[in-house]
Amino acid sequence: MSDKGRLAGDSLGTFESAVMGIAGTAPAFSVAVTTAAIVASVGVLSVGSVFYCGLIMFGIMLAFVHLSKITPHAGAAYAWVGHVFGRKWGFFAGWGLLVASIFFMVSATIPAATSTLVLIAPQLVENTTWVTLTAAIWLTLVTIVVTKGIKHASHTQLILTGIETLVIFALIIAAFTKYWSRPAHAPSFIWFSPFSFTPQLFATGALTGLFFYWGWDVTMNLGEETKNGAAGKAHPASKGAFWSMVNLILFFIIMMVVVLIVLSDDEIAKANTNVLYAVANKLFPAPWNYLAVLSTILSTIGTIETQILQFSRSLFAMARDEMLHPRYAKIHPEWQTPWVATLVIWSLGVVLLFGSSYMPSVKSILESSILAIGFQICFYMSLAGFACAWHYRAKVKNGAYDAISYVAWPFLAAAFMVFIALYSIPTFDMVTNVLGIGGILIGFVPLLLGRWRRAAFNAG
Numbered sequence: 001m002s003d004k005g006r007l008a009g010d011s012l013g014t015f016e017s018a019v020m021g022i023a024g025t026a027p028a029f030s031v032a033v034t035t036a037a038i039v040a041s042v043g044v045l046s047v048g049s050v051f052y053c054g055l056i057m058f059g060i061m062l063a064f065v066h067l068s069k070i071t072p073h074a075g076a077a078y079a080w081v082g083h084v085f086g087r088k089w090g091f092f093a094g095w096g097l098l099v100a101s102i103f104f105m106v107s108a109t110i111p112a113a114t115s116t117l118v119l120i121a122p123q124l125v126e127n128t129t130w131v132t133l134t135a136a137i138w139l140t141l142v143t144i145v146v147t148k149g150i151k152h153a154s155h156t157q158l159i160l161t162g163i164e165t166l167v168i169f170a171l172i173i174a175a176f177t178k179y180w181s182r183p184a185h186a187p188s189f190i191w192f193s194p195f196s197f198t199p200q201l202f203a204t205g206a207l208t209g210l211f212f213y214w215g216w217d218v219t220m221n222l223g224e225e226t227k228n229g230a231a232g233k234a235h236p237a238s239k240g241a242f243w244s245m246v247n248l249i250l251f252f253i254i255m256m257v258v259v260l261i262v263l264s265d266d267e268i269a270k271a272n273t274n275v276l277y278a279v280a281n282k283l284f285p286a287p288w289n290y291l292a293v294l295s296t297i298l299s300t301i302g303t304i305e306t307q308i309l310q311f312s313r314s315l316f317a318m319a320r321d322e323m324l325h326p327r328y329a330k331i332h333p334e335w336q337t338p339w340v341a342t343l344v345i346w347s348l349g350v351v352l353l354f355g356s357s358y359m360p361s362v363k364s365i366l367e368s369s370i371l372a373i374g375f376q377i378c379f380y381m382s383l384a385g386f387a388c389a390w391h392y393r394a395k396v397k398n399g400a401y402d403a404i405s406y407v408a409w410p411f412l413a414a415a416f417m418v419f420i421a422l423y424s425i426p427t428f429d430m431v432t433n434v435l436g437i438g439g440i441l442i443g444f445v446p447l448l449l450g451r452w453r454r455a456a457f458n459a460g
Contacts, residue, residue: 007225007313008149008335010225010226011149011225011227012154012222012227012237012240014236014239014240015240016154016158017219017222017236017237017244018219018243018247020157020222020240020306021215021241021245022161023157023215024215024218024219024244024306025244026215026300027164027251027252028164028167029296029300030212030299031252031275032111032275032292032296033111033275034211034212035259035268036268036272038209039260039268041208042205044185044188044191044260045201046209047191048193048194049205050212050249050256051192052202052206052209053206053209053213054253055249056210056416057210057213057245059385059409059410060217060381060384060414061217061241061242062405063387063388063410064080064217066391066410067084067391070391073224073317074222074223074225074313075094075221075313075316075317075318076217076221076223076317077093077094077220077380077381078090078091078093078097078314078318080384081093085383087323091318092443092447093379093384094323095447096377096440097311097314097380098314099439099440100373100439101314102348103372103373105348105349105352107373108300108307109138109300109349110135110353111296112134112135112300112304113132113135115293115297117130117134118290118293131357132357132358136353138301138304142305146305146342147332147335147339147343150336153305153309163294164298167291167294167295171283175261175279176261178262178283179262180261183260184267185261191260203420207374207420210374210378210417210420211374211377214377215306216241216244217241218310219244220238221309221314224313259275262282262283263282276292277292277293277296279292311341312337312341312342312344313338319341322454324450328340328341329341371432372428372433372436373436374421374424374436375421375425375440376436378421378424379417381417382418383414385411385413385415389406389414392406393407396408424436425437
């Protein structure tokens with residue numbers, strides 16, 4: 001590690017890690033763009049879907065937390081799955097994250113661009129050139145912040161998340177004050193009852209519900225840059241992951257209730273990817289309703305930042321171990337960031353942005369790939385869950401707490417992820433399946449190239 005430099009250790013504490021984890025899921029962005037889809041799938045049971053999927057993701061969080069006791073590692077799932085199941089499985093755990101992050105760059109930057117134009121130049125919202133240019137500017141600005149150092153990224157995230165939180169709290173308080181006595185959907189225990197679901201209905205809701213939570217694991221990729229990173233101890237990155245997950249489960253449940261009591265089914269469907277703005281329109285007069293747009297922008301920018309961090313740290317870690325080309329493991333001598341790996345995600349994001357905007361075939365492929373992201377998330381996270389259960393299998397003899405926390409809950413969460421992935425295959429079209437499964441399988445190319453490169457080096 002020393003010949004390639006080190007990341008900036010002791011830079012983040014528990015609070016900063018928790019904020020990173022919350023920002024990684026982009027709470028306001030997730031509610032704004034995904035609520036209509038999950039309500040269309042399962043109706044008022046979307047509240048239960050989000051709650052039970054939160055419990056599933058909590059099991060995956062436990063797996064990451066326990067695996068991090070092996071050693072804090074920038075590669076997170078890549079490193080720990082590799083430690084337990086071998087380097088090949090570890091490589092594909094990391095590869096699944098890399099592929100998902102690349103496609104996510106476009107799905108996140110376009111909404112950030114359109115929301116920005118809604119605020120400053122509404123007449124340009126339908127202009128492809130301006131939307132693409134604005135998205136590229138946001139991506140570039142965030143990349144600069146991330147490249148300049150983890151402290152800069154952390155401080156920026158604290159500001160963004162702080163403002164976003166104030167806006168969301170205002171929406172929640174106003175919604176319950178104004179609509180609890182005359183809700184569009186009357187609250188009921190049925191919303192949460194597990195007996196309200198059929199297996200098919202539950203799986204359908206989970207396909208969307210699980211993706212609400214994706215991104216919290218960035219806290220674990222920042223483990224080497226977090227304070228007191230000694231193996232075997234209660235690590236701040238692990239504490240940050242725990243508290244971010246607790247907050248996210250509560251937040252998504254409350255916001256789902258808010259949407260249902262404020263908006264009718266027709267209003268939710270009509271809002272499409274602007275559900276948060278539709279809620280704000282019914283709660284606040286202009287121009288205060290635009291605060292929802294602001295919170296969506298800040299949330300989106302926050303998740304772009306955390307995805308760049310997660311991608312760059314994973315790519316850096318895999319290159320440091322020479323599973324990918326060592327050039328990606330270069331550390332900036334002053335900022336102590338993996339600047340080459342960071343530029344990779346920026347350049348790929350810009351290319352895909354302009355390609356999707358001006359080439360219809362690329363755009364249609366990217367739309368399908370966004371659906372395929374879910375398959376890749378289930379793939380790498382389930383590997384981590386199984387790795388935790390296997391690595392700590394002896395703890396089933398240590399009592400109920402250890403048996404559940406270290407083995408049963410991570411294993412069941414991972415098994416559910418596999419079920420969701422397999423269930424989604426027949427529901428996707430061929431292009432989506434090719435991208436979802438093919439995106440992972442294409443990892444055999446860099447895996448073999450890395451093997452040949454190491455063999456040639458050793459022979460030389």
